[in-house]
Amino acid sequence: MNQDELKALVGQAALQYVVPGQIVGVGTGSTVNKFIDALATVKDQIKGAVSSSEASTARLKALGIPVFDSNEVAELSVYIDGADEINAQGHMVKGGGAALTREKIVAAQSKMFVCIADESKLVDVLGAFPLPVEVIPMSSTRIMAQFEALGGDAQVRMKDGKALVTDNGQHIIDVKGLKITDPVAFEAQVSQWPGVVTVGVFAYQKAQVCLLGTAEGVKTLTF
Numbered sequence: 001m002n003q004d005e006l007k008a009l010v011g012q013a014a015l016q017y018v019v020p021g022q023i024v025g026v027g028t029g030s031t032v033n034k035f036i037d038a039l040a041t042v043k044d045q046i047k048g049a050v051s052s053s054e055a056s057t058a059r060l061k062a063l064g065i066p067v068f069d070s071n072e073v074a075e076l077s078v079y080i081d082g083a084d085e086i087n088a089q090g091h092m093v094k095g096g097g098a099a100l101t102r103e104k105i106v107a108a109q110s111k112m113f114v115c116i117a118d119e120s121k122l123v124d125v126l127g128a129f130p131l132p133v134e135v136i137p138m139s140s141t142r143i144m145a146q147f148e149a150l151g152g153d154a155q156v157r158m159k160d161g162k163a164l165v166t167d168n169g170q171h172i173i174d175v176k177g178l179k180i181t182d183p184v185a186f187e188a189q190v191s192q193w194p195g196v197v198t199v200g201v202f203a204y205q206k207a208q209v210c211l212l213g214t215a216e217g218v219k220t221l222t223f
């Protein structure tokens with residue numbers, strides 16, 4: 001199976017965590033797009049979704065799934081999202097699709113985070129994938145210098161020759177060369193830096209379950 005087929009496999013498998021009659025938290029990315037397509041086949045059995053990006057909102061609405069504002073929903077039973085990396089504790093690096101802030105918000109209002117990923121995302125130590133950090137634009141030079149001091153190589157993410165602007169009107173810094181051996185401490189530390197909106201380490205909002213697409217089928221990891 002190729003990577004696209006593995007993503008479709010876990011997107012379909014995630015339906016088992018969707019609670020009939022409820023609102024489901026929906027992440028962002030190519031794996032989640034497969035989940036959204038699968039969700040559309042059972043849309044009459046759910047109330048709707050809370051979405052983590054404009055892109056996912058557009059896809060959900062195009063498929064006839066009602067989208068609720070996160071402020072309208074006190075708690076979600078489940079949040080389903082992909083990851084750029086996940087370790088054996090369920091800690092993740094996320095934000096490759098620049099949606100990390102809203103992803104962390106929807107994850108925080110959900111009782112359970114189900115990560116859907118192909119097996120290439122499972123790592124021993126987080127950091128091989130460049131770490132996305134959403135920042136207030138006026139703070140980016142100072143924050144990049146702080147990452148350089150930690151041994152990282154930080155760059156502002158570009159799109160069409162300009163700094164990419166997130167759904168929240170902010171910029172993304174991508175940091176290469178980090179080895180994040182203590183994700184909880186790292187997330188707590190970087191979250192304190194003035195100008196950081198969200199760091200793409202999800203240790204406090206870690207996954208409880210990962211549906212991993214492998215050549216042998218879907219493996220369920222629990223943390």
Ligand code: 5RP
Pocket residue numbers: 027028029030031032081082083084093094095096097098099100103
């Ligand atoms: C978007 C994310 C995605 O979950 C992550 O980038 C994985 O995406 P994909 O499923 O396309 O590999 O964090 O901000």
